[in-house]
Amino acid sequence: xxxxxxxxxxxxxxxxxxxxxxxxxxxxxxxxxxxxxxxxxxxxxxxxxxxxxxxxxxxxxxxxxxxxxxxxxxxxxxxxxxxxxxxxxxxxxxxxxxxxxxxxxxxxxxxxxxxxxxxxxxxxxxxxxxxxxxxxxxxxxxxxxxxxxxxxxxxxxxxxxxxxxxxxxxxxxxxxxxxxxxxxxxxxxxxxxxxxxxxxxxxxxxxxxxxxxxxxxxxxxxxxxxxxxxxxxxxxxxxxxxxxxxxxxxxxxxxxxxxxxxxxxxxxxxxxxxxxxxxxxxxxxxxxxxxxxxxxxxxxxxxxxxxxxxxxxxxxxxxxxxxxxxxxxxx
Amino acid sequence: xxxxxxxxxxxxxxxxxxxxxxxxxxxxxxxxxxxxxxxxxxxxxxxxxxxxxxxxxxxxxxxxxxxxxxxxxxxxxx
Numbered sequence: 498x499x500x501x502x503x504x505x506x507x508x509x510x511x512x513x514x515x516x517x518x519x520x521x522x523x524x525x526x527x528x529x530x531x532x533x534x535x536x537x538x539x540x541x542x543x544x545x546x547x548x549x550x551x552x553x554x555x556x557x558x559x560x561x562x563x564x565x566x567x568x569x570x571x572x573x574x575x576x577x578x579x580x581x582x583x584x585x586x587x588x589x590x591x592x593x594x595x596x597x598x599x600x601x602x603x604x605x606x607x608x609x610x611x612x613x614x615x616x617x618x619x620x621x622x623x624x625x626x627x628x629x630x631x632x633x634x635x636x637x638x639x640x641x642x643x644x645x646x647x648x649x650x651x652x653x654x655x656x657x658x659x660x661x662x663x664x665x666x667x668x669x670x671x672x673x674x675x676x677x678x679x680x681x682x683x684x685x686x687x688x689x690x691x692x693x694x695x696x697x698x699x700x701x702x703x704x705x706x707x708x709x710x711x712x713x714x715x716x717x718x719x720x721x722x723x724x725x726x727x728x729x730x731x732x733x734x735x736x737x738x739x740x741x742x743x744x745x746x747x748x749x750x751x752x753x754x755x756x757x758x759x760x761x762x763x764x765x766x767x768x769x770x771x772x773x774x775x776x777x778x779x780x781x782x783x784x785x786x787x788x789x790x791x792x793x794x795x796x797x798x799x800x801x802x803x804x805x806x807x808x809x810x811x812x813x814x815x816x817x818x819x820x821x822x823x824x825x826x827x828x
Numbered sequence: 829x830x831x832x833x834x835x836x837x838x839x840x841x842x843x844x845x846x847x848x849x850x851x852x853x854x855x856x857x858x859x860x861x862x863x864x865x866x867x868x869x870x871x872x873x874x875x876x877x878x879x880x881x882x883x884x885x886x887x888x889x890x891x892x893x894x895x896x897x898x899x900x901x902x903x904x905x906x
Contacts, residue, residue, distance in 0.1 A: 556877045588878050590837060590868050595877035667872055796868045
């Protein structure tokens with residue numbers, strides 16, 4: 498099914514431009530053209546189809562759904578909904594406050610917010626097309642697991658103590674109101690035409706945001722692919738070096754990016770022999786632990802809670818990386 | 829004179845939404861006072877969960893996207 502993109506890249510790079518597969522440049526360029534054309538076509542197609550389906554799912558619904566859930570189930574649901582709900586990091590503050598003022602425990606809210614950037618339809622799509630089903634499933638399970646565990650842990654330590662006072666008050670008020678009455682009822686039926694319009698808007702919006710990241714990510718991946726000698730990564734950053742996982746996590750923090758750009762880089766790293774766990778730890782840290790996101794959260798959280806959350810994520814990514822590296826031979 | 833508040837974290841869409849309201853108001857000759865509001869307290873107060881959101885004379889009329897032109901015309905005429 499993806500063969501057409503390989504053929505297209507061969508036609509363009511070897512046929513039209515006249516490079517050969519034996520040169521580094523030819524190899525790298527072929528990789529770049531193949532991946533970019535494949536990702537662009539898949540993105541446009543899949544974002545549209547997924548948006549059609551979920552046009553009626555909005556954040557208010559998610560909140561109402563989470564508001565009256567039993568706690569244990571709440572973490573799992575929070576994380577699942579975080580994975581499937583369309584969400585941009587510029588909305589984290591209103592979403593956080595909306596959930597909080599509906600009396601949803603901070604752990605469930607954070608399960609949603611932690612999972613959200615890690616897993617989304619674009620990430621899953623890229624993972625499946627570049628790294629295959631097995632790896633995608635592993636990524637989704639680990640990502641959701643980290644979201645759920647972070648949520649449980651934050652409630653366990655009573656993290657709401659360290660919210661900014663106005664947010665803590667909103668949480669308290671929300672808890673006392675027994676049932677959450679939604680002041681602005683969302684229209685419940687939507688026509689096919691509205692779905693189509695929403696999907697077109699969503700596709701242009703998401704594509705407009707991520708296309709440059711795809712080019713950047715695939716470009717980096719192509720450079721790795723063409724110019725880093727085979728075996729170099731394996732020798733220097735392979736399984737034997739336990740510190741390579743925390744190092745990858747630390748390296749990922751200042752690199753703020755979204756999943757779209759990191760996944761093509763992951764592909765190259767794995768092909769070049771970087772262990773799966775190390776690669777995944779790097780990717781998750783790049784996507785989910787970023788300074789801009791934390792500066793946003795500072796508006797509703799005290800420093801102490803931010804520090805806890807940050808450390809929690811870094812420890813979780815490192816542990817997940819180690820575990821995956823150990824489990825890798827058995828998968 | 830209508831007071832229009834555009835709530836948002838300062839992202840591109842919020843700026844565009846504010847510009848749209850301003851342009852439509854100018855076209856219709858409706859006097860407006862447009863404020864951009866990015867504080868979390870304001871979002872909490874109006875119960876906004878997705879931005880950009882638009883509040884006209886203290887009533888939340890829209891949230892989650894750049895509104896359609898027809899809607900803006902309706903709000904400003906209404």
